[in-house]
Amino acid sequence: MRRSTGLAAALLVVALVGCSSGDSISLEVSYPADGEGAVPFRASGEAVDEAVVCESGTMEQVHFESPEGEVITSEEGAALYEAARAAEGTMDTYFVQEFICDDGSGTFTMRIHSRADFAKPESQQDIPTWKIENGTGDHTNLSGSGDTSDESLLAGDAVVLYSGEVQTG
Numbered sequence: 001m002r003r004s005t006g007l008a009a010a011l012l013v014v015a016l017v018g019c020s021s022g023d024s025i026s027l028e029v030s031y032p033a034d035g036e037g038a039v040p041f042r043a044s045g046e047a048v049d050e051a052v053v054c055e056s057g058t059m060e061q062v063h064f065e066s067p068e069g070e071v072i073t074s075e076e077g078a079a080l081y082e083a084a085r086a087a088e089g090t091m092d093t094y095f096v097q098e099f100i101c102d103d104g105s106g107t108f109t110m111r112i113h114s115r116a117d118f119a120k121p122e123s124q125q126d127i128p129t130w131k132i133e134n135g136t137g138d139h140t141n142l143s144g145s146g147d148t149s150d151e152s153l154l155a156g157d158a159v160v161l162y163s164g165e166v167q168t169g
Helices: 002-015 074-086
Strands: 023-031 039-044 056-065 090-101 107-117 129-135 142-152 158-168
Touching: 056 074, 074 090, 074 107, 129 158
Parallel strands: none
Antiparallel strands: 023 039, 023 158, 039 056, 056 090, 090 107, 107 129, 129 142, 142 158
């Protein structure tokens, strides 16, 4: 119950974030501990209220990228991560994800940047950021950016919150 209340409060705060240059958005993506493939998402905020972005759908991991923009496998990414951790160095990771709207309005693709600095404590790590790279259908001219955070719901399950602003044109 406490986790549900905390998550609801976090979603409310995230949904209120925004500025005049775009419509605020909050995307909640639920990752089950034992699942792979498409996972559900729900969106809220001004962007949904103004029909800039659909309210729900699924998200699929498209691929991982190196800092140089080369597509890498998850195994290659894991090896780079372990090497950086062993050397107490840094590692930049990029994830490309596609959001597919349930209402048939189209898709949009995000590129998430995560930086791990193994010389810093976990509490001082950079917050991952996202940027919309392209879209289809009603989301062809969609752009936007923001931050991510994750909330563990149950052992092994996680919810990732994307907050920021989106606009068309």
